[in-house]
Amino acid sequence: MKTKQELHQLVKDLALQGKNVIVDTTLGIFDHDEVFDFWLAMDGIFVLSVLVYCPFTELLEHIICRNYSGQHDQERNIKNILSQFCSLYILARSSNCMIDTLTKQEVVDGLQIARQELSLTKSEDAVEQTISKLAKKYEHAFSLSTHDRVGIASQYCYDLLVNTAQYNADECAKQIVRACVKKITK
C-alpha cells in the first residue's frame, strides 16, 4: 500500500467485502484533485460525506491541549493546522452557504498563540517568516484586510456538517448515524 489512490482503493475493497468503513482523513489540503480522486475511487459505493468542523478559536485550544498533554503521538504542528483551515474553508459569498464567522481579532490572537508555540522549536526569524506567511494566507483567503468579521463557507460539498464545538463526539456520531439512515432510505 503506497499512495493515497491505493489507500482509497483499500477503502473501496473493504466496503465491497461488506465492511462499513469509517474514513478518518484530511482531504483536499494540498490538492483539490485528492477529493475528486476519492469520489472517483468510491464509484458504486454508498458514501456519506461529513465535514467535521471545529471553529478557529476552539481548534487552537485543541492543538495547545494536545501539544501540552505530554503524549508525543498526540502532538500536532500548529502551522500545518492553521494552513489546513485556510484550505478547507473559504470566504462565504452568500449567507446560504455560510457555516460560521471569523473575525480579524480571532486570527490575530490565533497567530500570536502560534508565534509562542513555534518559538519553542524555531529561531525568531523563522517564526516571524512563518507567521507572516500565515497572516497573508488568512488575509487573502478571508479578505481580512478589508473586513473585521467575515462569513466562512466550506471549500467542498458534504452531506452533513457536525460542529465539534457545539456537540461532543457521541452526539456528533448520533447525528451522522441519523443522516446515514436518512440517505440510505431515500
Added chain:
Amino acid sequence: MKIQIIFICLFACSVQPTGFVILLNGTSSAGKSSIAVCLQQKISASIVVSLDELFWSNMIRIAEQLEVVDLDMSYEQKYMVIQNHKKQVYQELKK
C-alpha cells in the same frame, strides 16, 4: 421449478452485501478520530481507516530507508522532517 431454485441459490451465493463508507473530513485536531471511535460503537461490522495515518506511516517507512529521519525520533519529529524532504520521499514512495 428445480432450475429456478438452483438459480436463486446461485444468485444468493454470488451476491455479497456491500458495506457503506462514512467520510469524515476536516482539519487535524477537529475531533474526527473521537467521532470515528463513537461511530464504530454504533455501527455494526464497521472498521475505522485513518488514511493520513496509513499514508504517513508509509512516508515514515520510506524516510527511514532513505535515512532522512532517525529511528529514535518521535512520530511528530519525523513528520516535521519529512515535510522538508517531502518531494524526495514522495518520489521514492511512487516507485
